[in-house]
Amino acid sequence: MLHIVDDEEVVRDALTWLATSRGISSRSYASALQLLRHADSGQFDPEGDCVLLDVRMPDMNGIAAFDQLSTRGLTQRMPVIFLTGHGDVPMAVDALKRGAFDFFEKPFNDNQLMDRVQEGLAGSRKAGEMAQVHARLATLSAREREVLDLILAGKMNKVVADELGISMRTVEVHRAHIFDKMQVKTAVELAGLLK
Secondary structure, eight states: EEEEEEEEEHHHHHHHHHHTTTOOOOEESSHHHHHHHHHTTTTOOOOOOOEESOOOOSSHHHHHHHHHHHTTTTTTTTEEEEEEEOOOOOHHHHHHHOSSEEEEEOOHHHHHHHHHHHHHHHHHHHHHHHHHHHHTTTSSOOHHHHHHHHTTTTTOHHHHHHHHTOHHHHHHHHHHHHHHHOOSSHHHHHHHHHH
């Protein structure tokens, strides 16, 4: 989902049309505060989220909104592309150093902007997938983590049992629980998920 934040309705409409022409779903906001309320809801699109954020807006400017997203740890999950008609080089450099995904001056090249949006969406999707993997890892017990590490090292059940001083049957039970919690069917899938 592309989140378009601009206080000018005509700009929001044009960007919405542009996103639609590329098959990108979008949602628009007249203020940064509306975006932050949505971000706080925790509702992320499994296909990824990206933010087009105008720098100069009343109430809260884009830089302040970006700082809020950063403070909340959301800039990986919602990469921010700044848009401005009043940008300058120091502002762009500062925004990029602080983790903005990109910075475009109006007028911008439509294709270049949408290409970057698609890259931002892909990065967001990957960050979302990794967050899910980490959440699944957090459900493993300490013993399951030990077994997991040995499985990833390519050790057979008998070797895992010997190294941990447990029965082979216990290793098999832990292995089944790990696969279930991590939502995989094989050790190869597991290794691919955690690489």
